[in-house]
Amino acid sequence: MKKISGFENKTVIVTGGAAGLGRGIVEALVEQGAIVYAADINEAGLKALADSVPTIIPVKLNVTQQQDFQQVIDQVLADHDHLDIIINNAGIGLAGDFNDTPMTDLEKITNINFWSVIYGTKLAYTQMIKQGYGHIVNVSSSGGAMPVPNQSMYSGIKHAVLGLSHSLREEAAHYGVKVSAVLPGMVKSDMWESAVNVKDYNLKNSMENTGLKPISARDAAEAILHGIIDNNRSIIFPRINRITLCLYRLMPNLMTRLFVAPLARPTTEAS
Template sequence: MSTERITRSAAGKVVVVTGGARGIGRAVASALADAGAVVALGDIDASTVASTGTEIGAATARHLDVTDPASFTSFLAEVEKTCGPIDVLINNAGIMPVGRFTEETDEITRRILDINVYGVILGTKLVLPKFLARGRGHVVNMASMAGENPTPGMATYCASKQAVLSFTETMRLEHRGTGVRFSAVLPTFTRTEMITGTRAPRALLAEPADVAAAVTALIARPRRRVSVTRTAGVLAAFNKLTPRPIGEFMARRLGVHRTFIDVDRDARRAYDDRLAAD
C-alpha cells in the first residue's frame, strides 16, 4: 500500500491510543500523527504521556487508567470534546511481567488480566455504542504472537493475549454488517522496555516502527488481523501445521523456552519497579 494512500486514509481521523507514553504505543501514535491523524494519547503515567504528546504533536495527551471505568469514560468524553467524534480506538495499553508462574504474585496476576484484558473490553464497550449509532468506527486491539504460541515464563501474559484475540474475533462476528470494524495486531518480540533483560531471538525481533507501520496500514485498509513481522507470522503459521513435538523442538533450538525464564533481573528492574508503583 502506498504511503500516499495511507496518509490520505489517516488524515483527519480522530484516533485514541491507550498506553501511548512509551514503546509501541508511542511509535503508533507518532506514525499516525505524521500521517495527519488527530491523535489522543492516554496513559497511566501522566507526566510521561504529556511530554510524549508534546513531542509527537498529539492533539491531547492525558492520564488514563484503562482498568477504571470512571477514568476511561472521562478520558473519552474529553477527547470528543477536544477533538470531535472518535474514529479509531487502539487498545494498546498492556504489561508484561515475566518469570516462572510459581513466582508470580496474585497482585501481578490480577494486574496483567485487568490491564491486558479488562482494559481492552472496557474501552471497546465504551466506544461501541457511538460507533454503532454512526454506522462506522474501528477498534484495533493489540494482541501478541504469544496469544497463539504458549511461551514459558509468561503464562498469564499468554493467556491474556489469547483472550484479546478471542474477544476481538467475537466482536467482529457479532457486529458484522454494522460498519464497525475490529482488528487484532499480533506483534512478535518487539524491541521495547518489555523485553529488557531477556535474550529474545534476534531472528524474531521487531522494531516499534514495524508495528506502527502495520497499524497505520491497517487503519487505511481494515483487516481482521495482522502479524508483525511477516516473517514471524509465517513461522507461527508453519508451527501450527507441524506436529507439536517438532514445533516444540524448533522453539527450544531458538531458545524461546528459556527467553522469559532466564532473565537479567537487574537490567529489568526499572520496568518491574514502575509496574509495582503504577
C-alpha cells in the same frame, strides 16, 4: 513514512501512547493527519511526547479504570462529535514460573492487559454502534496465537484478546463497526525491561537470547496503520512472525516440540 490515505482528520485514541509501540503509533498517525488522543498513565512520558509532537492531545488514563475510558471518549465526543478509531495498546510483561508467580501479579496483568481491552472495546463499541461506523484495534501478540512458557499468563491473556477481537469482529460487522487484532513479533521498547519478573527470571535477557532482532516501534506502527486501512482481521508482523504463526497453525505439535518446549524453565523447588 509514505502517505497512507484514510487517516486525515480521523479521531483516534491510543492507550499506552506515551512510550514504545504506542508512541510509534501516535507519531505515525499524526504524520498521516489524524487527531490523536495519546492516553497513558505515565504523565512525564506524555509531556515528553507532547513536547516533541505538539499536535497530540495528551490524556492521563489508567487502563484499569473504566471511568477513565469513559472520560476520554466523552472528551473526544465533546471536541469532535465522533470517535473513528480506538487502539487498545497499553500492556505490561510478566515472566517466570507460573507456580511461583504471586496471585497479586496474576491479577495485575489481567487488569492492565485484559480488563483494559474489555473496557476500551466495550465503551468505544457502544459509541461506534450509535455512529454506524468505527474501528476497534486490539493489540495482542504473537504469544496470543501460540504458547509461550514462562509467560503463561501473558500468553493466556493475549489469546483472550485475540479471541475477543475475532469473535466481536463478526458481530460488529452487522453495525458497520470494524474490529482488528494486532499480533506483533518482537518490537524494540522498554517492555521487557520494565516487565514483572518472577524470582530470578529476566525477560529482557531471555528475549535477547532468542537471537531475533526486534523491529522499531515506527516500523511496527507503519504495519499497523496499513492493517487498519486494509481492515485486516489480524495484523501480523514482521514477516518471520507471519511464517512462524502459519507453521504453528499447520503443525502445532511439531512446532511446540521444536521451538516452544525448549523455552520452559521451571524454578519451583521440587520437594
